[in-house]
Every structure is written in structure tokens, then in C-alpha cells.
Amino acid sequence: MDETKLPKLFNQSTFSYRILGGATVLRPNYNGNRVIAAGQQNFQLLAIKEVDGTEQFVKEHDFRNGFRSSNTALQPTDIAWNPHDETCFASASTAGLLNIWDIQQPILNAQVKIHNATINRIQFHPTNQKVLLTASQDGYAKLIDFRTYNTNKVVASFRHVSEDGFRDIQINPENPFLFAAALNDQCIVPLWDIRSIQTPVMVLTTADRTLCLAWNMNKPYWLATGGRDRTIRVWNTQDSNVRQEPLFKVQSFGTVSRLSWRPSCHYHIACSTLLVDPRIHVWDVRRAYLPYASFCHHQNTIGDFSWRPNSDNLLSISRDENLVHAHISSAIKTDQFAPLFSLNATSKGHVYSAMPNIDNDYIRALYSEHHIPTSFTGLKKCYSEEIMSTFLKWNKTIPGKSIVGIYANSSIDNSVESFHKFARGWTFGNGDKSSQSLIEICDMNSIVAEQLQRPDLRATWEVIKMIYADCDGLQAYRMHSSRNTPSTTKNRHISDSLSGHRHHHHHHHHHNYLQHIASMANSTEMQQQDNESNEELNGRKRVKSQDQIIPPNSQMEMIDDADTYIVRDVLTDDIIFITPEDALNIMNGYDMLYENEYDIDTMHDGMPMASNETPSIINGDSDMNGLPYDRVSNRYHDAIMTMKENEFGPVPDFDSPDSAMPEPMPHMLTDDSDKFFTIDESYCPTMQNHPLIFDDVIKQTIWYYVENNELQVAVHLLLALYPKLGDRKILQLFSAAHFNWIKIYIELLQKLRLFVKAKQITKHCLEKEKIPLNYDSSDYDGTLILAAQSPTLKRPTTSTIPSSTKNPSSTLKDFMCTICRIPCRGVFSFCGVCFHGGHIDHIRTWFNTHDECPYGCGHRCKDRDTQNRRSRGISQRFTSKSPFVFQQ
């Protein structure tokens, strides 16, 4: 290595160069000071030079200028630098030609026809500069030796039994006789010995077609393969077992099109994908679910990339026509944006928490990252045993409180038809106390509500199901909802409340599960909440826009990984978390020394500040809302980066004594490879059960419906929940008012000629639930229904409608029009309170000019809305604007 060039390796600047489109090959030379970008419209030699104190690309030569004649030579499919002669490189062409170039002249030195089809990959032999290996689409890999006098210089050709084309080859850096090959349509990776062309010395079986492979520089027997099944596999090629499992498996975001090991860390591998993803991810193979870093410098599919030799700089070209040189510090490290602490409460009272283990290496690394001496007590206290154990032992009851439910349901159908339909459709179970039957009731009823265009009622039923249904169902729902939550919430126009409240030092934010409960709030309050939640949404958007770290698809990937539920919880619906303020509050005795802004902010950084997706940063108690996350993250991100580089010193070559690097890299920037932790190691997930009490919520919900003329809903909720709550609790909650509601409902059903339903409910109440209704079984005989009449309901005249269940036809004849005194047939209308009415036309004409009942009973049927709305008001339901229409 040229000593004078070494300082350049420390350059971490990001710079780019405009190239023409369609570049698919990018090869830096072995010194890292020259690079060739080539492709359909490109064949340029660029130097990386320092100009005016900054490094940049300088064009040295464009090969397409000189050679107009031979077209195919100028559209290379691959480039290989000669490792021993830095003026020499080879290029391959679609026609199977191998070209040798000299960059000093620059001229085409030699051209040899090797293959009959496209050459996909060429590589110089690492130790012998006259030997070169080619891999072609025509099914052959050939070893070329320029010392022979053959016309085509081929000394050996390799063919797989399937005769499939070679997609990629690479010679092992340690054992130059061994090379691995990726074949076009085969699920296998054969490894050949250059000295024996017969059969591969070893065959690895991958799950799907392999497109690319890479030998690890530092662990020479590690081979990474990537292909169509979106998985990067790392194999141990010393293990001759044919059925071996890969050492590491990393699920990438798309079909892996190119792999390259990071020169300075043998666990890190960079990968680019076909078509979908414009980023280059650097994966730590030990952590398969979250990239270590992501280079996001391009806007379009990556054409090719390569690490600049012996550095942490990555060179990449893309379809967006840019050649970019970037240091790994400019890549985005996703894990730094994941909150350290994360808690999650479910409606069943499970509290999940994920937090760093006290006193593990990660915490210590964090300390040093933030220049906090380990003696610093404040942070230590935060992670201290007592606090951890208080949290773990904390088992108080959490009262469910979150209440919202804003439905702009302007078109509530108050008609009798819908009452009929609901009465017929809704079920109330058979007294079975199991939660399964409750689930069925809720499902059934929510479907009915959906069909009758009452999404608000449907939501109520679903929430009831969520709250009281059993754990398994809930778990299943959670799994499901964690993927779909955003959309469903949006669709229903429900916003969650800001009812976060403190206990101990945690903020609770009951998010998805309670949000559908009906609101107690009057309209202004609703309005307020609405505003607040709008703000909240905006805030969420704001955070999202700042956060280009985790794209939606990576999110999905992580969720899909069944093994990483911790990550899933951290990222998707972390609801409760510790704010820095809280953390500071409890650090009563912390040193004055650190009571300045810098350190507080540092701690912000260590705290869960920005989660990448969702609502986790919404914080009920306002104090956190004022904190500009972007400021914190941007400012200290950089600071941390630079600190870290200095902090950790050179990497000890901890487990590769047989390092294949030609010389050690003393000046290399270190990476924190030995400070790397998977989330599994550093976090201790805990799960606790707390009893959650929803009685209050239910009480309010049912009262809400009673007061808003939805007695039907209230009674059905009550009946469905009866087995779950039990007599005593219901009595306690509603202080016997519910008996009245049920009775009124039964009566209503009878009035509306739903006798069967009325009897079903009566029977259900009496026999299944032992609800003491104030009449005995003889009351079923419809004629005596007046005995059970609610005292609050005024009924001046005896209605003719419910008078006889035995002869319904007679009742029809009996209904006389109050205006023309002729019995009504077909459709007629009557007032729901005084039960006077008649032919629709007559009644309509009458009410055009009058407000009072045409019969003369004195009831002001028309302006009922102005009367005591908040009392019982069941009959309001029928009055809406005019007497309702009744179909006979």
C-alpha cells in the first residue's frame, strides 16, 4: 500500500459525480484511488483525488472516445483490475470477448474471444497476475492463462452438469485454487478446485436461485450467497457436511443482486437489491432483522457498488446517474432511532416492557458514547436495581380511562324500520358465561350494525368484544391489528384520546383498544378533543416526515419476523415509555456537574426519543410535546458519530488469527463490531399481568346510549354483558335503573308488534339471568301490558295496537284515522306518545298548520323535540320530524 495515499483513507466526505445512465459496473482498483464506471453508455476511468482540500472524482479517461470501431468492447459487462499491475485491467463483453487494457497509454492491449455468449463475471487470480477466470452465460467458466500460446489462452473450462449459465464467480482470497460459482437457474452453489475440472469439490444447497456471492476477506472460509428468495446466507465452507445449515441467515428486503463484505468488520455485509430498493443496506449478520446501517444516497435502483479497498467508504452507482462516494458514518443506523425503553399495555392488562438490562455491555457502551463516566449516578440510577424491581413488582390495578368516540354520524336513522331490524338482528346469547359466547354475540351484533349502516354501534360491539373477550382472541387480534391499525383507525374516524396519565414514572397511553368507547363528553368537549387529536396527527406526520430511516417495507419485514417480537413491540405499538423528564425527576440526587443542558440533551438521546413509526411519541402530558425531536436527533447524531470513532480505538483482531488481509490495517477506522449487540442480548423483555377495570367505561357507555335515545343499544349491551359482569356489579353500576330500561324496551317491542322478541327478552331476563322484572309470567298476556308500563311514560288513552296478540287483524281494523274517522289500511302514521294518528296525507296536512294532536288529547306531537330531551325520551326516537310511518 502506498504510504502517501493513506491519509486519504480517513476522508469521510460524501461526494458524487454525474455519469450517464445505465451504468452497471463499478470497480475501484486495489489502492482505492482509481475507479472504473462502465455500462451501456459509460466506460470511464475516474481518479479519486484531492482538489482544493476536498476529495472528489476527476475524470481521467473516457474509453468510449477513442475507440469508435469495436462497439461491444465499449459496453463492458464486467471489469477486473489486475491486483499486481495497477495499470492493467480487463473487461468482458456481451459477445464473449475478453479485453485487456492499459490505462497509461490508454490502449486496448489484447482482445481474445473466449465464450459464445455474454461474460457475466471476470476475476484476476489473486496471486498469479497472468491468470484470469471468466464466467459466462453459455454454461462455462474458463481459466485463462496468458502465458500459454494457445490462440484462446484457455487452460481449463468448468461446466456444471445442468449446463446452466454462470451468473457469478469468486475466487477464495485465502485459497486461490478454490472458487465458488452462482448458476443461472440452480438452487446450488458449486465450489470448484481450479486444478480439477471434473466435479465440484463441494456443493452448497441454497433455497432458491443464487444470483451473487462473496467471500469474506477476514474469515476466508465464509461464503455469503444471496438470491431470489431475498435471503443472504453465510456458509462455512470448511464444513464438508452437505446438509449444513448456514451460519447466518439474513432476510433482506428484495432479491439480492450484489453482496460485498465490509473490509473492516467481518460481520458486516453490504447488499443491494434488484428493482425495489434504492438503498444499500449493511447488515450485521448476527442481527438478521434490522440493518446495521443503510446508505440512502440514491433515488433509484442501485446499479453496482463496492467498498473502497481498506476503508469504510462505499462507492455506488445507480440508475439515477450518480456515482457516490460515502462513508459509513453518513449511512443511517436504524437501531439508533429505536427507543431504548418501550412498554406496551393491552386491554387485557398485559404490560409488555422492553428495556436494556442493567449493567450490560450495551449500557456501558452507551455511557462511553455519551462521555458519561461510569460513576455517574443519575443514569445509573435510572437503570438501577430498585427501579427495575419496582417496575417488575408493580402490580396495581390500572383503571381503564380512555374515552373517545367521535362519529360524525349525521344520518342516524331513527325510523321504526331500523328499530325493527335491530330488534330482529341483535342477539343476546343464552346465558352462557363463557367468553366464547360473548365473542359470538359481539360478532353477530357488530355485523348487524354494519349492515344497518351504524358503524358507531359496530365499533362499540367490537370494543366490548376486545375488552371482555378472552386472551387468545385478543392476542390474535393484536397480531392482526398491529399490521392494520393505521388504516382501520383512519377509516372509522376515531381518534384516540390523550388520557395518558402518570403512575410511577411511566406514561400510559392506552392506544388502540379503548378508543371506540362512546363519548361522555358534550359536543364542545368533543370538538376540543378533535382538535387535539388533529394536532396529534399532525405531529405524527411531522415526525414521520423527518424520519426517513425506516421505510414501510422494512417495518413489515420486522413485524413478519416471528422471532423478534420484542422489536415488533418496540416499533409498532409502543404505548408507554419513559420520558426524559421522568427520568430526570427521579434522579433526585444526581450530580450538579451534569445539571447543564448538554447532558440533559445527551440523556434525551439515550432515551427513547424518536420511534420510527407510529404514535409512540405522542405524549399525553404535554411536557414532552414541546421537545423538538429533530433538533435533538440531528444535533447529537453527528456528535455521537464523531465521538464514537475516537472512543473505541482500533479493533482487536479478536477471532480471526488467520486473517487473510495482506497486511494489518492499523490506520483503519474502527467500527464498533465488538460493541455490537443484538437487541435480544441487550434487552430484557418482561411481560406482566395487571387487572384492568373497565367498569367505569361500560357504565358511561351505557348511560350515554340511554341518554341519547338509543335504549335499544343500551339494553342489548347490558344483556350481552350480564353473564360477564354479574348481578351485583350491574346493580352497583346502574343502581337498579337498568331494570327500568329493560322493561321499557320490552314494552317498546310489544308496542311495535315485535311480540316474539319481547317474549324472548322477558324469558331470557327471567330465566337465564334472573333479572327480577316486576311482573310475573301472566303478564305475558299482552292485554295486561299496562301493568308493566313505566310510570314516566304518559299514555292518556289505551292503545289499540298491543291490545290483542291473539287477533292481530282486528287491531288493524280498529285503528281509525283521527281526521276522517275511517279505519286505516296500508300505510298510516301515528304519534309515538299519544298514539293518535291516521292517513298520512291527512296527518301531514294537519301538522302543516297545527302543533297539537288532531284527536284533541292536547299532546303537542310536533314540537316534542323541545321538550325534556334529556329525560327518558325514548319516544323521541319516533318523533324525529313528523309522526312516523307505520306499515301494515
Added chain:
Amino acid sequence: MNYGPSRAFSTASSNGLNTGGGDYYSSYHNPYQSHTKTHSNNLYDSLNFNNHNHLDDIVDEQQQIDINYDMDDSDKPKLLMWGLTKSGKTSIIKLIFEKMTAGETLQLPETKIVQTHELTCGIHVRFQIRDVPGPKTALSDDFETYALESTTIVFVLDVTDDYSDAINLLISSVQWMYNNGHNVRFEVLIHKIDGVHEQDRLERYSTIQQRVNIMLHECSIKEPVINFYLTSIYDHSIHEAFSKIVQNQMRQLRALENMLDLVTASTQLDKIFVCDIYNKIFLASDTRPVETQLSELCCDVVDVYKDISSIYGTSNSPVLDSMSFCTIELSIGLVLYLKDINPTTALICILKKESKINEALMEVNLNILKKNIQELFRTYSNTSSRQQLNASIE
């Protein structure tokens, strides 16, 4: 051995000529010209030309080519389906080339007699498939008779069964071919993989592959050409595998691939397939790696195109004509573009939706490509028929 393929086929073509094309089995619903000749071991029965359909100019034109082309029968690739009884040989052919659904193939009876299918992919790629009964029902020399003149043996291996018998049969077949001096290509379909648990599939695959390779090595067969595929009639895999098998029969493949490569690179397309729209066999694609989903998407494009054109096209025009094209934009930012080459073959391009798509360039390039592909096939058929003529004169 009395059966002479050239004789058999000259009869077939003369038959077609005599009836003035009226008997020619060719319709838009079934334009792959599957002349099914049923014949037992040493004699062949009547030829089954069972359809009488209207013809129009295109079919006439097509027939002209057919006539020219039918002459070089010996030159035509011949595939032999081989494998144990009830391993699914006939099902595969019926599914791909006769539009039988996967469920229907379950009811197929055991094949008792040798069936020869004359198949066409596109117009110009033609080959014969011989469907031989399994070794239990076949006469002892069935395999030997047909194997010698085959260019490729498609070996179907039922993976749900105990496959050691099948492997033995495969090895003995390879050995027999090798001993008789024919080093033909073996394409092994590890079939009915849908019956195997997802996790076990790969293990089966590598076990079979390893056992075969070891046994072949023991038999000291050098440089065998043998290729393995995991297939199932319930998904796309059988089409994919058969595409590959057909591609291996085409001498034009490399030229085609090169052409497609040049066009993808110069037009900034992501992928081009040349696809027979009736049996959804990919005749060629450019050599860039492709995701499985994309090739399945292409099959879907073909389906969509066929459905729409059968609904809205006029009844007497073919599904594809010289003006046919179809563009489908997907929400994931890809554009699928279908364009005709000839009445049964289409180009399907996949490109990313970008602002700078140069439509004019694309159109020009694809038209040139279309012309060149037609040219390529025509040259090949002409040269081969000329060779055939020369051969017959000699």
C-alpha cells in the same frame, strides 16, 4: 424398427395439403397445432385431425410456413417423456399444451400406448413430445426405440412416492443412453413437489441430486448433462421448468438472448420476455436476473390480455395481430407492456415507471426487435429446410 418419423410426417403434411387446409387443426383457441398421432409400437393408426375451423389469412400464412417447416422433421427437437408409471407425464403435457386444469388431470387414465404430440411454441419453435407409458405397462423396448432418436429426455420423478425406484430407472436410462453412444440431455422434473412439506422440499431436492450424481459417478459416466427442477402442476413452476426445457431445444436461444440484452440495455427496460401466449411458455428472456413474482406477473398480463381481447375483439380476428399491444401500470411503480411478434408470440416488457421513459425510443427499438426476431426464426427455418432438402437430394 418400422416407424420412420419422416414418413409419418410427410403423410401428415400431405394430408394437410390435400384437404386444402380445411382439416388443418388450427384455431385461435388451439393454435399450437397439436397433431396427436396415436400409434402402438410398430404401427401407427389413423391420424387424428379432429377440428374443422375457419381459416383466414393469417392461418394461411402460418400454414405456408408450416408446410415449409414440416419438411425438416428429422431436424426437429424430439423430447421423450419418461419416468415411472403414474408419475405425471401425461398430466404435464395435457396441462401445458391442452389447457387441461390441474384437477382434471387427476382423472387421466394410465397411458397405455405411445403418443406423439407435435407441438409449436410461437410459430417457429416446433418440437415433438413423445409420451411413453411407464416401464410397467410399456413393451420392453419402448424406451429404447424412442430414446435413440430423442434429443432430450424429460424424466418425471414423483417425489411423493418412494423415489429410489425412479432413481434407479433414471440411472439405468442414462447408462443405457451412454452405452449406446448418445449423450443426450436429461431434464429431471422432481414432480408433485406440492405434496411435500415446504421445509422438506430442499432437502429432497439436494438428496435426489446428490444420489443421482454419486450413482452416475459410480457408473463412470463422464460429463453427463442432467438438470433438475422442482415442479408442481398446481403452480407456476411447471411452466417455468418447461420454458427452460423448450429454451434448451432452441438453437436460436443465444442469439435471441443477445438481442434482448441489447434492447434492455439501450432502452432502459428492466426485463423482456418472449412468450407464447397460448401455453405461457417463455421462449426467451434477457439474461438479467429476475424475481419469480415478475415472471408470474407476465403470465397474468397474458391472461388479462387474452380475456379482454376475447371479449372485445371481433370474432374472426386473432387474439394477437400486428397492431396488438397492451400496457398495464401497477401500483408498485412497474409498467408491463405487451406487444405482438406473431399471432401466437408476444413480447412482454417490464419497466420502472419513471418520468424519463422515452416512449418513442421504446417503440422504435421494440419494432426493430420484433422484425429481427421474425427474421431470425425465418432464417433458421429456411436454412434448416434447405438443409433438409439438400439432405433428401443426397
